[in-house]
Amino acid sequence: MKLIKRSTSPSAAHQKNLNRREFIKHSGLAVGASALASQLPFTMMEKAQAQATQLTNTPEIATIKSVCTHCSVGCGVIAEVQNGVWIGQEPAFDHPINLGAHCAKGASVREHGHGDRRLKYPMKQINGQWKRITWQQAIDEIGDKMLEIRQQSGPDSVYWLGSSKHNNEQSYLFRKFAAFWGSNNIDHQARICHSTTVAGVANTWGYGAMTNSFNDIHNSKAILIIGGNPAEAHPVSMQHIFKAKEQGAPLIVIDPRLTRTAAHASQHIRLRPGTDVPLILGMLWHIFENHWEDKEFIRQRVYGMDKVRKEVAQWTPDKVEQVTGVSENELYQAAKTMATHKPGTFIWCMGGTQHTIGNNNTRAYCIFQLALGNMGVAGGGTNIFRGHDNVQGATDLGPNAHTLPGYYGLAEGAWKHWATVWDIDFQWLSGRFDKALYDDGTGANKRTMNMSGIPVSRWIDGILEEKQNISQQDNIRAMVLWGHAPNSQTRAPEMKKAMEKLDLLVVVDPYPSNSAVLHDRTENTYLLPASTQFETYGSLTSSNRSLQWRDQVIEPLFESRPDHQILYQFAEKLGFADQMFKHIQVKNSVPLIEDITKEINKGTWTIGYTGQTYERLKKQQQNWHTFNTTTLIAEGGPCDGEYFGLPWPCWGTSEQQHPGTPILYDTTKPVAQGGLTFRARFGVERDGVSLLAEDSYSKDSEIKQGYPEFSADLLKQLGWWNELTDKEKQLAEGKNWKTDLSGGIQRVAIKHGCAPFGNAKARCIVWQFPDPVPVHREPLYSNRRDMVNKYTVYGQKYLTTFIIIDLHSVCYRMSKVHFSA
């Protein structure tokens, strides 16, 4: 196959046939040098000529700012580009997060600008052979097939698997695309990396994200990492951890394996995999036993700790050792370290989340930090390190089976909110979906529009499972894997079967990926070349909720196209481009990124994605050197007083110039300056007990008690309604802080020092979940037969939250095979 190179290689310059006089002139050699030149062998002369041309005739080297695409730390990259070719790369030395550091992955991103192994053209399998086709042919053939499937089996038979590799604008567009196609069968990698974190953490105190930042770890007096290996997965974050460690903070690493991170630990604890809950409750046992808990914090800001105490009382040190394999002494040491070095930060990753009781694990971690009063303080927090570069942004805005952008959910109100933002008739949108009703798993009947779609972890079941076990019209018949490596999902032998059963398989990716080779299909399989983030521009959200703006480094390589362009082409083919791009300018089939950012700002009030306009983000990118490397606040310069990346929530409209929220739930600052309370998300009382905060409020709050979330009605009760302008009143009437498109409700709440989402207690009991207080359950495949009957898995009843009804999990699948050891 012939590569299409865009570079002006030395051989191209060669063809210019400079004569010898020109060479000497350009090379800057003085007269005497010509004698030397004449003595050189002919071949060397040729080479020297080419170099001389490059020095004088080629354009200047441009330096372009981008962000590494390989993890959520968000390291700044400086690309050096000459004549459209990415010729050099530097880590950004003045970037507040990476401070000149890169790991192996970051240091190698320039390779994306060359892409020898990239997928170069659209391809199609004919008789098992890959054949090059045009984009037009690809879109036409795929689109026709999809429309045929839609007619026969309904819109839910096409699955759109998106990616954490999209930027924010593309993620958002991808979610919008599925909505206009008419299905919630859409998802992305967050499902299989931190979904249990997002669910567990959001249900504890309001938002499901990292609470502090990498840089803020400088303020930690102790660091606990469980089920995380940042030395390999988030290498540059380690420089912030090391800074705290150098300042004397002990580092506790809890991991079954002596990882490269554990190698740096002050204390390494090996636990038996899958026993996080007893381990954490076991540490809490020591904390309660020694009265190390923060009683005042718990009184003011925590609901349900008494129930936790009851569960903890069972986890005596001997029992903990039996289950986890960790001795009393080890655990006492760790608990004491955390209790006597405050504030301490608590970091976790996939080792905690990827379990059948992942949501119990993540809530146990939160409860631990609540007991010690480590929340809402610099140096404390639950620092959840996300995976892919934009997995946070894609979770917030993008391809999710269970929610529209901004965690609005899938109920009718959510659809109406977004239909208004999109300026689309709700009935038309609703008509795009299957109209039939299906069992939602709890006995109620719903339309698929209002039910979570099939999650990425289970798409293979959507193909292989009997039709009657799936709450949709038909099986999945077409699968689009867009920026998604299927080898990150379990059960490959079944996946292979599923891929082979599909009517249509489409891969959209810069690389062919495992989806191109795992199966033995011979027809109806397409590979479409997507561009990387260096071949386009837009915003991304790093793990710490900071948004950054990437500039475009190079033009799309080969025949690749950026995701938003490919989405447009599909929308056009499938017949809804005019509605979908009503307020987004499209030029030569490329939607304008800035218009998409604007639309995100217009609708995403829940998590404060409203204040980060592209103008502000671009300005910050140009001035990233002006931010303090611990607090992340800009000191002087054009961004003075703003936090780096305007970390969400960045409340209100951009006119309010909110600086972003660097630390969630920090009551020591006014909300207008990044302070916050715990969110009042779960009502105001439970069984007669108030869920609102007691005697705790953010700085300068005019309400010196807990309060519910803000709405038009609450403003009226408080006598603050007339502080809205007439225009704001029109839009805010009957709305709340999440749905008021004027931003007036948020503006007035913040003016009075209040958090738009209320001021409540964090809760240790999540009454909607299968285990309201986290308890231990053995892994589905356990190596401890003596434990499985004591700590059983869930029955079938709880495993029906998504469209697929689960038939397999009533009992343990004890393996017939064992370790040979």
Next chain:
Amino acid sequence: MTSGRLVEYEGGGDETRSNPWLAELQQQMFVEINPADANNAGVKHGEQVWVEGPEGGKIKVMAFVTNRVGRGLVFMPFHFAGHYQGKDLRNKYPEGCDPYILGESCNTVFTYGYDSVTAMQETKVSLCRLQKA
């Protein structure tokens, strides 16, 4: 058994295994085995071993004998693909688009199991059997 990441690769690894600078640094899929378990299975460091999962999948990978993992535990990175149950699939990629490094995917042996709230898959704990290849 459990799984995790390597500094050189990201996610499913197609992008990073196609990057020559990274590919050079990490050239083979492996399974970390505690020396005691390796000795009991009669496997030496660097030898090929079959890792067989309880649902029928099996993969052939290099034994990395090390105390990084405790007794009774094996660890595998999840970034590899392009080999399937002992077979090299390199010739199935479109010409010139095969990643430099291919290897067995550990998720060929990882099993059924999902979080009760979010349908997260259980990839941090399952069972396997080791056998010298």
